[in-house]
Amino acid sequence: MNIYGILSGKSKNTTLAALFLAVFSLSTPTAAASPSGKDMSIWFDVGGPVGGPYATVVQNGATQAADDLGVDLRVMYSDWQPQKMIENFKLALAAKPTGIVVMGHPGDSAYENLVNEAFSKGIQVTSVDTALPTTMANEQSKGFGYVGVSNAARGIHLAKEALRRGQFKAGDQAMVWGIKDIAERSDSTRGLISTLEEAGLTVDFLQISPETDKDPSLGTSVITAYLARNPNVKLIMVDHGALTSQMGNFLRNTGIRPQELYVAGFSLSPATADAIKTDYVQLVADSQPYLMGYLSVVQVVLSKRYGFSGLDINTGAGFVSQNNIDFIAPLAAKGIR
Structure with missing residues (x-):
């Protein structure tokens, strides 16, 4: 049912x-x-x-x-x-x-x-x-x-919402940081990539290593190295809740300013709520x-x-952004959202 x-x-x-x-x-x-x-x-x-x-x-x-x-x-x-x-x-x-x-x-x-x-x-x-x-x-x-x-649907829906809100154009560079090698779990990453490519964006893919999957703090060097090689990227989509929660820290460490990049990802936490409030993360699928x-x-x-x-x-079914984070952040702090 x-x-x-x-x-x-x-x-x-x-x-x-x-x-x-x-x-x-x-x-x-x-x-x-x-x-x-x-x-x-x-x-x-x-x-x-x-x-x-x-x-x-x-x-x-x-x-x-x-x-x-x-x-x-x-x-x-x-x-x-x-x-x-x-x-x-x-x-x-x-x-x-x-x-x-x-x-x-x-x-x-x-x-x-x-x-x-x-x-x-x-x-x-x-x-x-x-x-x-x-x-x-x-x-x-x-x-x-x-x-x-549905992992396939969640990737597609988040990518479409980011494209709608971010107003990107064909030829813009995007990066998807996700997982392609874990059965049904990988459908989300594939949905992100295919939706961005269908919109005409140039998409780079970075595989989340098992080590980073377990310990998100290891993602700092991954983001730093990628941004050093790709200064023109406009959109980063993160198919991992714990890594989404650390994007504010990653970007601060690389000298990126709030709103300089459009960042979208999955799942809430107190750290993710802070990243949304400080404009390092613009959109989260909950x-x-x-x-x-x-x-x-x-x-x-x-x-x-x-x-x-x-x-x-x-x-x-929902998205979290600057529009509703003030209501949801206290619930994230309690470990409910």
């Missing part, structure tokens, strides 16, 4: 309101009932390193849902490395929890047999952030859902990772307790 695929406008809001009302009612004990997640355990891979800005918001959402529903939550970290995600899944499988929440970066082929094994043992599985379309098609009736965005954490825990509980099939929930 894709609630965003079949509903629009006011009806979407009504449906989500109903869902949260249901969660509230399920998490509020009465004299005759316990929380719906009582005696359940969930192992949750939040994707990034310990303390990473994006992974922390996912974890905050999952923790809140676990508290609301009475679930015993175990958080795992994978430094954004697909192989480590698979290793974490195997560890979780051996622990025989009620459910496992995965990031889909390794792809369907890597997860297929493991997910099948989990369901055969009565363990619920669902995914966030990066879709597993084949697994979803095969296992949705058993409760396998997805909370997140995939609302707090909801990924919260609603995926709800998915596992609902499927295990009541046999509901998997939900397909699109969390990435």
Whole structure:
């Protein structure tokens, strides 16, 4: 059931309101009932390193849902490395929890047999952030859902919005800093590149190394070297939440002034909010990772307790810029946005 695929406008809001009302009612004990997640355990891979800005918001959402529903939550970290995600899944499988929440970066082929094994043992599985379309098609009736965005669509949408707001022209130089070698995750980067090229921009691509993927501070030398070689670049698009959050620092260190470049990226954090406020980052697509954490825990509980099939929930509909950062920044500081 894709609630965003079949509903629009006011009806979407009504449906989500109903869902949260249901969660509230399920998490509020009465004299005759316990929380719906009582005696359940969930192992949750939040994707990034310990303390990473994006992974922390996912974890905050999952923790809140676990508290609301009475679930015993175990958080795992994978430094954004697909192989480590698979290793974490195997560890979780051996622990025989009620459910496992995965990031889909390794792809369907890597997860297929493991997910099948989990369901055969009565363990619920669902995914966030990066879709597993084949697994979803095969296992949705058993409760396998997805909370997140379409990676292909998110890249295209952000690029189109940046082109509209930045008023670029054919021949302008752009740089996409992203990932091309991780299954479905790479669709976002490809969407950014193809959309800019279709608009006539000249696009440079820089691959995010595994080391920088884990430790964004290593990106300083990458940006410094690139800008030294390419002084005429006008647009930088960053397909990585933690690196987006550091763009203000990177550009200050290279002597770039606010608004000298148009920078667009993904995901919020206090550092990203500061970069927007100080005009080093002009546009951010918000995939609302707090909801990924919260609603995926709800998915596992609902499927295990009541046999509901998997939900397909699109969390990435909005953009953050100077126009709305004053409202959103305090929520980013709390680890909610």
